[in-house]
Amino acid sequence: DIQMTQSPSSLSASVGDRVTITCRASQGISNYLAWFQQKPGKAPKSLIYAASSLQSGVPSNFSGSGSGTDFTLTISSLQPEDFATYYCQQYNSYPITFGQGTRLEIK
Amino acid sequence: EVQLLESGGGLVQPGESLRLSCAASGFTFSNYAMSWVRQAPGKGLEWVSTISGGGGTTHYADSVKGRFTISRDNSKNTLYLQMNSLRADDTAVYYCAKSAMVRGANFDNWGQGTLVTVSS
Numbered sequence: 001d002i003q004m005t006q007s008p009s010s011l012s013a014s015v016g017d018r019v020t021i022t023c024r025a026s027q028g029i030s031n032y033l034a035w036f037q038q039k040p041g042k043a044p045k046s047l048i049y050a051a052s053s054l055q056s057g058v059p060s061n062f063s064g065s066g067s068g069t070d071f072t073l074t075i076s077s078l079q080p081e082d083f084a085t086y087y088c089q090q091y092n093s094y095p096i097t098f099g100q101g102t103r104l105e106i107k
Numbered sequence: 108e109v110q111l112l113e114s115g116g117g118l119v120q121p122g123e124s125l126r127l128s129c130a131a132s133g134f135t136f137s138n139y140a141m142s143w144v145r146q147a148p149g150k151g152l153e154w155v156s157t158i159s160g161g162g163g164t165t166h167y168a169d170s171v172k173g174r175f176t177i178s179r180d181n182s183k184n185t186l187y188l189q190m191n192s193l194r195a196d197d198t199a200v201y202y203c204a205k206s207a208m209v210r211g212a213n214f215d216n217w218g219q220g221t222l223v224t225v226s227s
Contacts, residue, residue: 044144044202049207091213095154095169096142096212098152100151101151
């Protein structure tokens with residue numbers, strides 16, 4: 001199984017900050033990497049697929065990069081609605097696996 | 108607009124069965140793979156199962172293999188998850204998720220989830 005490891009596990013930041021979350025795969029997954037945002041009590045929301053492609057309707061302050069084993073999600077200027085938990089997910093091979101999540105909190 | 112509406116969750120005792128449904132609308136259901144993803148209370152996301160658009164290919168997490176069965180009725184635009192021999196560690200919110208293609212697990216839309224509680 002491919003293990004996905006996110007860092008950090010939690011992060012405190014302020015509105016307007018630039019933040020980066022890292023996701024590392026235990027083996028190469030090409031660009032078969034997605035990012036999701038989840039707010040408390042809500043379903044996940046798809047943000048990015050194919051490592052760097054934004055889902056329709058996702059604000060442009062979100063961006064993704066990487067290939068192979070190392071990936072990043074960057075939020076260029078944090079907005080109040082961006083405080084949430086973020087998950088990466090590999091869909092290169094089964095079983096599908098998620099990172100453990102990164103909780104982004106308001107400083 | 109894509110809509111996914113799960114139903115069928117509830118409280119069951121260990122060893123019992125439950126069938127979840129996910130009613131889909133707003134897209135051509137048979138053209139896309141569908142999946143179930145669960146989230147135990149206070150925990151992260153865990154993939155459970157995926158079925159191809161035509162229903163001919165299925166995949167399961169080891170934790171549910173042999174106990175859960177994913178299926179779909181493309182004439183009814185509905186995804187199912189038959190859960191047998193339920194255990195306490197199956198307690199979770201179960202989400203259905205739509206893939207962006209006929210195969211694979213590149214999720215682009217999610218339902219709101221249905222809670223399954225396994226407890227005596």
